[in-house]
Amino acid sequence: MSIIIDEELCTGCANCIESCMYDAIELDNNIAKVLPNCTLCRACIETCPEEAISIEHEEVKTQEIDISQFKGVWVVAEHYKKKIQNVSFQLLSKGRELADLLQVKLSFVLLGKDFDDELEELSLNGMDEIIYIKSPILKDYYSDLYTKVITELVIENKPEIILIGATPTGRDFAPRVAKRLNAGLTADCTGLEINLETRNLLQTRPTYGGSIMATIRTPSNRPQMATVRAGIFNMPEKVKKNVNIRKIEYQFEEKDSVSKIVKIISKTKSNVNIEDAKFIVAGGRGVGSREGFRIIEELADVLDAELGGSRITVELNWLDPDRQIGQTGKTVSPKLYIACGISGAIQHIVGMQNSEIVVAINKDPNAPIFNWAHYGIVGDLHEIIPVLIQEFKKLKSEE
Amino acid sequence: MCIKQVPGVSEVKIDPKTNTLVREGVKSIINPNDRNALELALTLKEEHKVEVIALSMGPPQAEEALREALAMGIDRAFLLSDRAFAGADTLATSHTLALAIKKILKEFNSEEKYLIICGAQAVDGDTGQVPPELAEELGIPQITYVQNIELSEDKIVVERKFRATEIVVIETKLPALISVLIDINKPRFPSMVGIMKAYEKANVVYFDSNALNADKSKIGLNGSMTEVEKIFFPERKVNPIMIEGSAEEIVQKLCQYLKNDKVF
């Protein structure tokens, strides 16, 4: 298995060297040469303007499975304190789209304790079927119980696609289920599409720290599993229709879980919930200091907005870690996002690109954030924001 | 414990003109989260007199990461390196790591009682999938996103962060696997003596696919269920409306635009 460079086609342009995150390509006599530390990540293949790079891989015969037996799209519900989390609804709306394209059923898989009275209300979210696995112990999340139940259900029902929230819960059981089923799993997808010919799910996600995007598929096996963060897809429209409810009272045995929950500790801090915020005011390194962040907070206050920021501001201790936006932080999709002194590194962008309206304030006219903003203001945030605060205060008092 | 060497790119930017990656300071480093895993392993070693073994899968240059771990104070290091391992997705990676772990446990006669520590996620792939997949393959319980741990004779009690403001305290029996978050501790730096020992005396043991008796269809690109269809640069929106003028004018115009857009 290796990356092959066609020496006839290679012009020595070195684009591939730039693209390699592992320093595994060098120029030898003006022709690119792949070094042994290549990880076969393929980033170079796309960047070659001459199409001189390809990947060669000897196929080893693996067990073929009949993928046409697998039908249907599943969304696994996440709940906390008896409340289904928004990410599950967002996945239902995307799941509906995928199921319609594939002309299959959309099922909502719910593992829980007392949802019996909620099922009717839940059934307005566009699914065709609710599979409700009921047991007192499923009030809380247990990784081994989830893994057991979901793998059993998959083996019995053979869905082709399973969508799971990329939360600490989903990211805990999804890999375990994938391993037990030997199924492909793609983490933190930001885009999901279908290739109708192959019925493959095309899963797009940021990779290598978000600097490039990769589209990933699972061609030879089913189910195809993907996790998705909250805020990537929209909430579904409510619809009234006939939803088939399959309720299964599940009996666990003692040996099914080796772990036990001792207790749950809530930090007294107020609940930060920037994922669902309508307005967000976010600060970056350009804010300058922890004290400087006060005007960002003040702006957030007058707007009734949540406060957010780039990773650097968290690293500098100007901002609470729960308010970091981006690839390693939260994904947000507010109506209005005001980015103050944020350069717009792609790792930040992937967390806020679904905002409806983006306003960027930056003193550097070439800052990449302007490529993602609807309204751009080139200037010093310390001059503009105080005026903005005054104006918003005025607007508020007029209302 | 499992450590991964990753590209140490602190700032990846895209050159807006050529649309290519501009990298500053490419140098391979130990995955930041794995440093926390290392630190935790070393504290447990000091408190409980356990033996700490580090394991990494990667190209030969990943030996640097293991040398650094040795310099910090781990007891032994193993590097799984073979062209046949390249191109692995998380399923194939966890399979390879599991083969090596089983082999090492057997050699050390310690199949009954052990703890595997991983980082919560690696900054290059950023999936966090390897730890649960590894636990599944080893048939042991896992606790991911761990912030705190207490180890006793045959069990662990850990604090797992499962929501922004909530922590769940979980107890489980050994053997088990945990993956740790960046806030669990502050990793130490290698000492001078440690560095000298790591480079002069200590030894990194290499395993290739033969040593692991690996089934070729389960490792590397062949063992991967997922494959990359394409890689591309994120698409950018174009042409923002640039608002100019004095601060007052800018603010007036912006508010007008936002009202027209029915933001308020």
Ligand SMILES: Cc1cc2nc3c(=O)[nH]c(=O)nc-3n(C[C@H](O)[C@H](O)[C@H](O)COP(=O)(O)OP(=O)(O)OC[C@H]3O[C@@H](n4cnc5c(N)ncnc54)[C@H](O)[C@@H]3O)c2cc1C
């Ligand atoms: C694996 C990985 C994951 C990452 N994950 C994230 C993530 O989740 N979230 C995230 O945000 N980052 C993340 N990053 C970091 C990211 O690459 C950037 O380094 C970071 O987003 C930059 O933050 P910034 O825009 O605040 O700072 P800078 O890039 O330093 O930008 C500061 C900006 O402020 C402007 N400025 C300065 N002074 C003023 C002023 N007075 N008025 C107006 N403008 C001013 C400057 O022109 C500049 O554009 C990640 C990086 C890696 C490698």
Ligand SMILES: Nc1ncnc2c1ncn2[C@@H]1O[C@H](COP(=O)(O)O)[C@@H](O)[C@H]1O
């Ligand atoms: N190639 C590897 N070698 C050793 N450990 C790894 C490797 N890949 C992943 N891991 C471990 O799994 C954790 C999560 O990685 P990932 O699932 O790739 O985000 C890392 O922090 C490591 O502890």
